[in-house]
Amino acid sequence: MKILVINAGSSSLKYQLIDAVDEHLIARGNCQRIGIDGLISQATSDGRKFKSNAKIASHKEALSMVSSLLTDKKYGVIESLSEIKAVGHRVVQGAEKFKQSVIIDDKVLQEIDSLSPIAPLHNPVHVGVIKACQETFGRKIPQVAVFDTSFHHTIPEKAYIYGFPYEIYEKYNIRKYGFHGTSHKYVSGKAAKILGLPLKTLKLVSCHLGSGVSICAIDGGKSVDTTMGFTPLDGILMGTRSGSVDPSCVTFLMEKMGLGPSEMFNLMNKKSGLLGISGVSSDYRDLKAAATSGNKRARLAIDIMSYQVRKQIASCAAAMDGVDAIVFTGGIGENQSGFRKSVCDNLKIFGVRIDDSLNDGMIQGNEGIISSCDSKTAICVVLTDEELMIAKDALRLIQGKKCNKNSKGED
Secondary structure (H helix, E strand, O other): OEEEEEEEOOOOEEEEEEEOOOOEEEEEEEEEOOOOOOEEEEEEOOOOEEEEEOOOOOHHHHHHHHHHHHOOOOOOOOOOHHHEEEEEEEEOOOOOOOOOOEEOOHHHHHHHHHOHHHOOOOHHHHHHHHHHHHHHHOOOOOEEEEEOOHHHHHOOHHHHOOOOOHHHHHHHOOOOOOOOHHHHHHHHHHHHHHHOOOHHHOEEEEEEEOOOEEEEEEEOOEEEEEOOOOOOOOOOOOOOOOOOOOHHHHHHHHHHHOOOHHHHHHHHHHOOHHHHHHOOOOOHHHHHHHHHOOOHHHHHHHHHHHHHHHHHHHHHHHHHOOOOEEEEEHHHHHHOHHHHHHHHOOOHHHOOOEOHHHHHHOOOOOOEEOEOOOOOOEEEEOOOOHHHHHHHHHHHHHHHHHHHHHHOOOO
């Protein structure tokens, strides 16, 4: 069953066409710089590649281009859009309204839109793309929303409530929500398979390390704490995000620099983190090269991130009163063996011992155990696959819907 998975950003639209039954990737692509100058690319499982500059005025236009490319005689992978049986969407913020993935109807769409004030960069885009999909593929093709936040709904109240007056939580829903949930859910299940142990028996710390960074404590397959909070800005220093800071720094800088709320938001989300500290780049690969060449600020940025990851791993272990395995995923977690080593070499309190040979070989699409035989805590590298997780959720929901109809005697 072919399912189109869409991950929309403010100026991008990534997609994958997946056979959710045999978990086979058919094609993947990306529409970039939407509303600017535009670039569309696609790669198919049989090795065909397409890339072209193109003016893409809107996400709706991007979807039209995607549908044409998927059915193109030379680069396409399907003969007709009717072969697509569902569209799965990554939706960043589900707040307390959505504790699991759902089939989208008008009410669900309205509720996703109603959460835009607490996810202004993401949810409005998701709503627009869902509506564009309805026009492009027709309303008969089911669409499914899979929320970054839903996996974290098992976090206990003591871990998600902030220290404001409780009435603020009740009135404005200010609390820790957590993000990267689809990734953490996927890698925890995959790590259990790699370790050959039941997920329900394991205490895992999942480290999603990319341009965005979050650490998650997963006890028996359930999230019990995570580093990202009310928004993805919270937690560890990231590519362009500051991570956690003393809130008084925010008000102090707004006064001293004459910044308004949106300007401060932009400073903390787009000009800070690895980029702000290094002055070089938000990309870890660029920082690694600069640090090797003697750039002290680039080295400092890497060291800060490694230090914070290490601290939060320990914090997650404390939340679960133990840890059986630490899992690395995401662009940095999957490919930067030196960064993994810098983290693990300073976790002796948990009896962590990394096998340098295994660690060095676990890059470029490889996954598996990188801890030594005498390590008291297992260390794994797992390739995350959020799109497959979304496709599987979509398949489960639309099959469930058919079963429910049949149980009522309907066609």
